[in-house]
Amino acid sequence: MINDKNSQKIVDIIQNWSRKHSIWVLAYGTGCGAIEIPPTMTSRYDAERLGVRGAATPRQADVLLITGYLTTKTLKRVIRVYEQMQDPKYVIGFGSCTINGGMYYDSYNTIKVLDKYLPVDVYINGCMPRPEAVLAGFGKLQQLIAEGKANGATKYKENLEWYRGNQKKIIPNWVMPEYNW
Amino acid sequence: MESIWYKILGAIITVIVAFIVGLTYMGLSRKITARIQNRKGPPFYQNFIDALKLASKTSAIHHGFMQHIGPAFMMITSIMSVLVVPVLTGDQWFSNLNFKGDLIFLLYIMVFGPLGMALGAGQTGNPNSAIGVTRGLSQMVGFEIPWVMALVALMMQYKTASIVDLINIQQEQGVWLMFSSPFAFIAAVLAMLGMFRYSPFDIVGAPTELASGPVSENGGKYLFTLMSSNSIFAFAKLTLYVDLFLGGASNIVELLIKTFAIYLIPMLYGTVSPRYRTEQAIKYFWGWPLFFGFLALLYAAIF
Ligand code: SF4
Numbered sequence: 001m002i003n004d005k006n007s008q009k010i011v012d013i014i015q016n017w018s019r020k021h022s023i024w025v026l027a028y029g030t031g032c033g034a035i036e037i038p039p040t041m042t043s044r045y046d047a048e049r050l051g052v053r054g055a056a057t058p059r060q061a062d063v064l065l066i067t068g069y070l071t072t073k074t075l076k077r078v079i080r081v082y083e084q085m086q087d088p089k090y091v092i093g094f095g096s097c098t099i100n101g102g103m104y105y106d107s108y109n110t111i112k113v114l115d116k117y118l119p120v121d122v123y124i125n126g127c128m129p130r131p132e133a134v135l136a137g138f139g140k141l142q143q144l145i146a147e148g149k150a151n152g153a154t155k156y157k158e159n160l161e162w163y164r165g166n167q168k169k170i171i172p173n174w175v176m177p178e179y180n181w
Numbered sequence: 182m183e184s185i186w187y188k189i190l191g192a193i194i195t196v197i198v199a200f201i202v203g204l205t206y207m208g209l210s211r212k213i214t215a216r217i218q219n220r221k222g223p224p225f226y227q228n229f230i231d232a233l234k235l236a237s238k239t240s241a242i243h244h245g246f247m248q249h250i251g252p253a254f255m256m257i258t259s260i261m262s263v264l265v266v267p268v269l270t271g272d273q274w275f276s277n278l279n280f281k282g283d284l285i286f287l288l289y290i291m292v293f294g295p296l297g298m299a300l301g302a303g304q305t306g307n308p309n310s311a312i313g314v315t316r317g318l319s320q321m322v323g324f325e326i327p328w329v330m331a332l333v334a335l336m337m338q339y340k341t342a343s344i345v346d347l348i349n350i351q352q353e354q355g356v357w358l359m360f361s362s363p364f365a366f367i368a369a370v371l372a373m374l375g376m377f378r379y380s381p382f383d384i385v386g387a388p389t390e391l392a393s394g395p396v397s398e399n400g401g402k403y404l405f406t407l408m409s410s411n412s413i414f415a416f417a418k419l420t421l422y423v424d425l426f427l428g429g430a431s432n433i434v435e436l437l438i439k440t441f442a443i444y445l446i447p448m449l450y451g452t453v454s455p456r457y458r459t460e461q462a463i464k465y466f467w468g469w470p471l472f473f474g475f476l477a478l479l480y481a482a483i484f
Contacts (some may be wrong), residue, residue, distance in 0.1 A: 018233035046220040048211075051227060056393035057309075059242060059400035062234075086400045087239040 012148065019062065019088060020145045021051040023138065026061035026085070028078060031068020033095040033128040040131040052138055058084040063141070066118070068128070069097035069110045075117060076171050082118055083179045089153050090145070092137060093120040096127045103127065116166045119152030192264050192277050196413065199263045203412025204228045206419075206441065210448045217452045232408055240401035244305045251301015252399065252406040258294025259410040262287055263417035269436065270348050270429040282342045284332055287421070292321060294410070302395035313394020316459050317385040323466030324375030324382075330474030331369040335425065338362055338481035344421070348429040359426040364477035366426050370446060371470035375462070376418060379451030382462050390456075419443050 027037050040047050041054065055061035058081045070078060082091065093114045096102030101112035114120055121144060124137035144150035156163060160179065168174050208228040215222025242248075265283045280286075295317060302310035335358065336342050339350055351358055359366045375382045385394045396407055419440035423430055427443070430436035457465065 014233075015237040018230050018237065022227070022231045022234040043219045046215070046222070048215065048223050049221045051223060051230060053223075054388070056388040057397040057400075059398055060393070060396075060404055061400075062238075086241065 016146050016148055020142045023050075023052045023063055023141070024055035024061050025052060025063045025065050026055050026058055026081070027065045027067060028081060029067055030070050030074050030078070031095065031097055033068035033097070036128050036131055036134060037065070037067065040134045045131040045135060047135060047138065050135070050138060050142070058082075059086060061085055062088070063090045063092055064118075065092050065094055066098055066114060066120075067094040069095075069102065069104050069107075070114065070117075071110050072170050073109075075111055075167070076176070078118065079167055080176060087153055088150075090121045090141060090150050091118050091152055092141060093123045094134070094137075095129060096125055099123055099125060111170060117163065117170070119156045119163075121150045121152040188278055191268075195268050195277060196260055196263060198268075199259075199413040199416035200409055202437070202440075203414075203416040204232065204409075206415065206444055207412060209441075210444075213448065214452050228408070228412075232405055235401055235405035235408065238401035240403055242398060242400060242403070244398065247301045247304040248398070249301075249403075251298045251304075252403045252410070254297025254301070255294040255414075256406050256410040258290055258297070259414035259417060261290050263413055263420075265290075265344075266417050266420045267345055267348065267424060267429070268420055269433070270345075270352075270424075270431055279343070279345055283344055284336060284342045288329060288332060292325065294414070295321060298395055298407075302398075305398035307398050309392045309397045310395050313385050313387075313391050313397070316387075316391075317395065319459055320375055320382065320384060320462055320466075323463040324372040324470070327368040327466060327470035327474040328372035328376070330471070331365040331372065331477055332425075334365045334368075334474070334477035334481040335362060337478070338365075338484065344424050348424055351428040357426060357428045362477060362480060364473050364480050368470050368473040368477050369422070369426065371473065372466070373418070373422065373443075374447050374450060375466060377415070377447040377451075379447045381451070381454040381457040383451070383456055384459050384462055387456060415444070416440070 027034065029037070039045055041052075047053075058064075062085075064078075064082055064085060066078065082089070091114075093099060097104055097110070098114040098120070101107070101110065104110045105112060111117060122137050122141045124133055126133050129137070141150060205225060205228075208223070208225040211227060212222045212225050264277055265279045265287060267277050267279050299314040299318065302314050335347065339347060341347065341350075347358065351361075354361065378385055385391075386396070387394060391397070396404065399407060420436070422443050423436065423439045427439050430439055
């Protein structure tokens, strides 16, 4: 009964519904885009009415928000933060910089395509995106979660070798704990 | 023999009711805070969704044995304290498992959980947790003293350490203890501000400063346990205040109105106050609350 496919489906629907309506965000303020997070969270745009709330630590968070460019130095921290988060977890790439490098496309010390290093579920483009765009991004994420399609974390686990290879190319002295889910 | 089964069944139902009411109150507090800040705010049942989500997350965190049972300590404390507080007076189901001297028992059991949680948080090795624990214990030293003084004053004045006796006294006299021993009430309410850990006394959790303090390494199911234990504990404390100072409640509607009225005090005070520093918080508790505690003791000794 418990392992029955249909009952699992019902459980999934309920769980996805609760995940969709309760998104705890760890805003990793890496780039200039982070300045758009406070207006999104406070009175004017009030993301809390959608269940979007700030989380204090990676352990409690569901969504890792990469706000803008990532320098090679912060990449290491971001990877550790991502691996400390608990499943199910999602990544939102925020701003043009995470998509193709944006205005830092020829910079020597930022990474260009975030998706090569971490599995991104939703991109929000713009330099920098307005709070409306951020809310639209969250809406897209909610839609993906409800459909069960926001499975970046599974992709990361399955292709860990590939992601690790890319990460180690950027970070030469790799002294990090093993990823153990 | 019959009645003990009623009581046990009633106690089990009480825990469930406490969970639901506590979570709803927290949700309402989020809503009211949002309205005060001119936002729309989350729906009042947001906390139930959060709880469901937290319970369905994986928790692959391991730092050691105490870290796993720290949240359980909190849960045990909450349930034990809700069990000895009589919820509805004069009801054979919900007078709960209280006994003579349960006030003294409550005084002890209420600090047991935070201590267990402190051990658990210490083992995670997270510096934020360690700072949070030291802050929490210092704050506890602050508010426990006026709180104990208020209770001791009540015990001295009415020569009993049983909550049911105190309720009966209020019903016989027809006056709430809030009016017949006002200083104890003031001291207890001021101590409550610290007990509920809303701002300005949210120095333990302090999300923007300490990354939520002792719970910073607890995600998923641990956080769910802590959240539900918090809500049960909040209900237990509110009911205790209603029993002690507001003459108890004889039906559920009266209980909800009275507990919510008490709950509004720390919440509304919190929404308009910024966070204190640790030493400011302790100084606060060792100021006026302590003064009113002394007055309550004097009052009890003289009358
Ligand atoms: S996309 Fe624009 S706003 Fe965002 S981090 Fe890059 S340069 Fe800054």
